[in-house]
Amino acid sequence: MLKAVFVDLGETLVGFRPRTYEIVASVLKDYGYNISPVKVYRAMMRSMGKFNYPDNEGSNPFDLSDFSYELGIVSREVIKEISEKAKYGDSHFLYDDAIPFLEGVKSLGLKTILVSNATPRARTIVMEYGLDRYLDYMIFSCDVGLIKPNPRIFSLAIQKGGFPSVHIGDIYEMDVLGARRAFVKPILLDRFGLYAELKESKVSNLTEALREIERENSDLDKAIPTTTTARTTSLQNTNT
Known part of the structure; x- marks a missing residue:
């Protein structure tokens, strides 16, 4: 079964x-x-997704020239003017679905690890909404000197939460690609239809994300006995 759920902060929970x-x-x-807002967003995320280490404030660098x-x-x-x-x-x-999602993850017996590209301000926001009560550990880029999509930040989450695990976040270039690089199953949260062309492992809210996590957890549970049976049969054949 799954060991942990990693979750983003901005535009995911808050x-x-x-x-x-x-x-x-x-x-x-x-x-x-x-230029449409969606096109602007995608260009910004592609630019930010090229970085693996935070800026001086501890969050995502933004290469305005590249953008x-x-x-x-x-x-x-x-x-x-854009830079200003x-x-x-x-x-x-x-978000209205944030607390029910976190409670649902807890009810599954899974650890919940926050993994966020953020400045120190984020910790204050987490405490303000009482999200820390639902989190087993918090990893902020400003604290660890790493940002998504760097797989090393997910490795830190695995050390705290265990493996296998899933990660839910709203930016394909950071959350999805970064999780994949660390062999963590990603779930893209696309609340505003910013990734219309993407279909696989995508949800529009955290209620759907929780159902996806429940399915993944169930699928892993079903796979374990099959693997065990196969190994037992193999050993029996070897002994005979």
Whole structure:
């Protein structure tokens, strides 16, 4: 059976507003660029997903040159304004499905490890919403000097929670690819349809994520007796 569930914080358990990519899309629109918020988001995540170590604040570095090149933005004035306004939202809230999800994971007897690319501010937010009561351990990039998709941050989670495990997060380039590199099963949480073309191991809310975890746990339980039986049969054949 599964040993642990690793879970992201931002836009998984807690939402932040305004969303950075929407701010950037608004700036681009003001300058006459007809680029959708979804396209802006995907370009930002592809750029951020190339890094394995945090910036000076402990979170995701953002290569504005790489991002601008991908979207064909050449105006220094536009790039300057994006750099000034592309900040994480100050307002935050707890998603309605967060606590039921965490309680559900606990009811399965699994450890819950928070794995988040975040600044020290994140710990305060976790405590504010009482999420620490449901978490067996918290791993923040600002503390360990690693960010998703670096598989080493997932290795730290495995050390605390065990293996096999699953990871649920909202960014394909960081949560899904990083988990896969550490041989952890990923579940992509796509609350806003930002990854419409992806179909496998994707959910739209944490209620669906919990059902996916229950299925995975059940499948592993069924596989163990089969493996044991096969080994026993093999040993019997060898002895005869």
